[in-house]
Amino acid sequence: xxxxxxxxxxxxxxxxxxxxxxxxxxxxxxxxxxxxxxxxxxxxxxxxxxxxxxxxxxxxxxxxxxxxxxxxxxxxxxxxxxxxxxxxxxxxxxxxxxxxxxxxxxxxxxxxxxxxxxxxxxxxxxxxxxxxxxxxxxxxxxxxxxxxxxxxxxxxxxxxxxxxx
Amino acid sequence: xxxxxxxxxxxxxxxxxxxxxxxxxxxxxxxxxxxxxxxxxxxxxxxxxxxxxxxxxxxxxxxxxxxxxxxxxxxxxxxxxxxxxxxxxxxxxxxxxxxxxxxxxxxxxxxxxxxxxxxxxxxxxxxxxxxxxxxxxxxxxxxxxxxxxxxxxxxxxxxxxxxxxxxxxxxxxxxxxxxxxxxxxxxxxxxxxxxxxxxxxxxxxxxxxxxxxxxxxxxxxxxxxxxxxxxxxxxxxxxxxxxxxxxxxxxxxxxxxxxxxxxxxxxxxxxxxxxxxxxxxxxx
Numbered sequence: 358x359x360x361x362x363x364x365x366x367x368x369x370x371x372x373x374x375x376x377x378x379x380x381x382x383x384x385x386x387x388x389x390x391x392x393x394x395x396x397x398x399x400x401x402x403x404x405x406x407x408x409x410x411x412x413x414x415x416x417x418x419x420x421x422x423x424x425x426x427x428x429x430x431x432x433x434x435x436x437x438x439x440x441x442x443x444x445x446x447x448x449x450x451x452x453x454x455x456x457x458x459x460x461x462x463x464x465x466x467x468x469x470x471x472x473x474x475x476x477x478x479x480x481x482x483x484x485x486x487x488x489x490x491x492x493x494x495x496x497x498x499x500x501x502x503x504x505x506x507x508x509x510x511x512x513x514x515x516x517x518x519x520x521x522x
Numbered sequence: 523x524x525x526x527x528x529x530x531x532x533x534x535x536x537x538x539x540x541x542x543x544x545x546x547x548x549x550x551x552x553x554x555x556x557x558x559x560x561x562x563x564x565x566x567x568x569x570x571x572x573x574x575x576x577x578x579x580x581x582x583x584x585x586x587x588x589x590x591x592x593x594x595x596x597x598x599x600x601x602x603x604x605x606x607x608x609x610x611x612x613x614x615x616x617x618x619x620x621x622x623x624x625x626x627x628x629x630x631x632x633x634x635x636x637x638x639x640x641x642x643x644x645x646x647x648x649x650x651x652x653x654x655x656x657x658x659x660x661x662x663x664x665x666x667x668x669x670x671x672x673x674x675x676x677x678x679x680x681x682x683x684x685x686x687x688x689x690x691x692x693x694x695x696x697x698x699x700x701x702x703x704x705x706x707x708x709x710x711x712x713x714x715x716x717x718x719x720x721x722x723x724x725x726x727x728x729x730x731x732x733x734x735x736x737x738x739x740x741x742x743x744x745x746x747x748x749x750x751x752x753x754x755x756x757x758x759x760x761x762x763x764x765x766x767x768x769x770x771x772x773x774x775x776x777x778x779x780x781x782x783x784x785x786x787x788x789x790x791x792x793x794x795x796x797x798x799x800x801x802x803x804x805x806x
Contacts, residue, residue, distance in 0.1 A: 404569050419604045426608035438576050439584050442607045443591040449614035456621035463628045470635030
């Protein structure tokens with residue numbers, strides 16, 4: 358009776374769980390029946406119960422973002438059971454560090470020019486000799502494979518950035 | 523009573539679920555009893571059953587890594603319930619974009635400086651050859667050098683390393699060439715005079731006058747000379763040394779001060795005449 362008043366086909370979640378899709382179904386707006394895999398992944402990794410609890414804790418206008426981020430994380434965990442989306446974070450972090458080093462080296466070259474000092478003749482935009490400029494920053498960690506939970510600076514940075522998202 | 527039987531405390535997972543923590547508890551290595559929040563976060567996002575499912579098909583070392591990533595992911599979700607790790611990924615992407623943009627700008631500036639530097643080197647060699655021939659330096663050289671120390675506008679936002687790095691680099695390679703560069707930054711007029719002085723190094727008379735004149739006319743630069751003793755000992759005379767000492771040593775004896783004063787007076791007179799002579803020379 359309730360389902361007939363709502364829609365012909367139940368949402369992907371209710372379809373997957375083989376239950377009646379009620380008008381107040383918390384999954385229905387975010388798991389359309391055309392995307393069954395989205396819910397399947399989320400359910401396999403986090404479980405429908407956890408997802409519904411999580412959705413109830415956030416504001417209605419934020420639920421779509423929450424579902425999409427959960428779906429992304431679930432898919433990443435399906436592809437890479439060991440690292441999940443944390444692997445992507447690690448790759449991006451290394452990229453940030455590499456760029457920062459390159460930027461430091463290029464800035465150092467710029468300073469030499471600005472102060473009329475003769476820079477090394479072999480310097481090609483200071484990009485690839487950046488290994489010599491590491492000067493004990495985060496650099497030494499870069500030789501091995503490391504993950505965001507190995508260093509603290511990242512979480513702090515995110516603290517500041519979260520407000521803008 | 524369950525805890526009494528074991529040698530150690532139950533892990534956070536078993537404690538949370540109020541069950542007995544066996545010696546082979548698969549979650550015990552990752553959830554120490556003193557960190558219940560860590561387990562609560564992981565349990566809230568994944569649930570024990572799902573965590574065990576993930577761990578089931580992994581090697582021992584992979585299990586440890588997987589647990590670390592699961593715990594990290596859960597902590598992030600606890601802190602940012604809406605975006606979780608996705609928020610961090612977006613932020614990192616933005617930082618990468620920012621760094622790439624900045625890098626592009628810095629590369630462009632560097633290219634500009636490199637071009638400028640090439641021009642400067644060529645004009646500098648021209649100037650030196652003219653000075654060696656006893657010609658007055660062209661006016662455009664002065665304007666060129668006064669431009670070089672300026673930094674681009676965006677540079678003001680850069681971390682405060684330029685000045686300190688600059689200074690250290692000069693003290694590291696303390697030779698006359700780098701000294702000339704540093705003088706160039708401090709005072710253009712004295713730079714030209716000393717270029718002249720070093721160029722006419724054979725005439726000892728004029729050297730003494732030139733160096734002394736610069737010390738008298740630019741008292742601020744004396745401090746700089748102090749740091750550059752090796753270079754100045756070769757061309758400086760005794761009088762200028764006393765003068766500089768008097769200027770900085772407040773506790774010097776009275777008699778020494780008197781002699782210094784008289785010497786200084788004589789030197790002052792000599793200076794004026796020498797300055798007149800110099801201007802004549804430079805005009806010629």
